[in-house]
Amino acid sequence: MSAAVDAFLAMLAAERGAAANTLMAYRRDLEGAEETLGELATASRESLARLGNRWADLAPSTVARKASALRQFYGFLLDEGQRQDDPSSALPRPATRRPLPKILSHADVEALFARAELEADSERPSALRLLALLELLYGSGLRATELVSLPLSAVPRDAPFLTITGKGGQQRMVPVSGRARQALSRWLELRPAGGKFLFPSRDKYLSRVRLFQLLKELAARAGLDPAKLSPHVLRHAFATHLLEGGADLRVLQTLLGHADIATTQIYTHVDAARLVALVNERHPLAERRRSD
Structure with missing residues (x-):
């Protein structure tokens, strides 16, 4: 990889606090x-234009991500005085629409927890660890990396x-439910001694890949x-x-650790019937009709 790309990545880490995965x-x-x-x-503008053909079979969201990386790279070179022109205008700008997130129904969540709790009754360390992981993912909304890398402290x-x-190294405080605290207490009683991480592994802490595997295996058993x-x-x-239950969008933004509330707004895809019922119940005109 070129020195210019190395310098760009170093800038992202130092000045923007970009996460390792980013x-x-x-x-x-x-x-x-x-x-x-x-x-x-x-690279010339004509060279960059060739990338559009090479990316023709990729999803629009993938093309947009790759093009964004290059635009930021050339913006960095301009700021550093390493180029006098920006060839990234030749890159494609695909129209993308952010997909709605996959969601689980309340029944799905109940089935998942019922199975995890049943297995935890065996008091096997692996089952208690899985229950604690599940409680923190669903009960506190943690990202996978945030969860597996939690320090014991x-x-x-x-x-x-x-x-x-x-x-980006941003810190936030998230609530831990009584259920999650109980699951954590049970796990800590059997957690292997040593290490500074809550969910230790031979490779420092439980990997994100292994977390994915454990959840998919649990889903199949449930x-x-x-x-x-x-x-x-x-x-x-x-x-x-939480949003369905009436949580404020700004509160949700804080709990999820979103820098921009626009990211949080993707969760406003709640049931249309609920929204209609909310308007009918809470709108001032609804109060007037009831009084009439």
């Missing part, structure tokens, strides 16, 4: 472009909160389609079900 994604996209075009720092003692370090379940789907369920 840096890896940028690295993959920029390395892929360099494999096609050669040195990106000196983050476990609440008096206050029912976890201090989470999220994307009679659910494993394809429907992932850590992020449980985070979506946390947000959607």
Whole structure:
């Protein structure tokens, strides 16, 4: 990889606080472009235009992500005085529509927890660990990386909160339910000694890949389609079900650790019938009709 790309990634980490997974994604996209075009720092507008044809079979969202990485890279080169022009105008700008998140119904969540709690009754460490993971994913809305990398010191003692370090190193406090605290207590009694992480593993802490596998295996045992379940789907369920229950969007933004409320607004895809009922029940004109 070229020195210019290395410098760009170092800037993202130092100045923008980009998370490790974000840096890896940028690295993959920029390395892929360099494999096609050669040195990106000196690539011409005509060279970049060729990428549109090469990306023709990719999904619009993938093309948009790759093009965004390159635009930011060339913006960096301009700011650093390494180029006097910006060739990224030749890149495609596909129209993308952000998809609605996959969601679980309340019945799906109940089936999942019923199975996890039944297995935890065996007092096997692996079953108790899985129940604690599930409680924190659905009960606190944590991201997969935030969850698996939780330090042991983050476990609440008096206050029912976890201090989470999220994307870009931003910290936030999230509530821990009584159920989750009970599951954590049961897990801590059998957790292997040593290590600084709440969910230790031979590779420092439980990997995100292994977390995905554990959840899909649990879904199958609970009679659910494993394809429907992932850590992020449980985070979506946390947000959607809170919003359905009347949570304020700004509160939800804080709990999820979203820098921009526009990201949180994706969860306003609640049941249309509920919205109609809410208007009919709460609108001032509805009050007048009842009084009449």
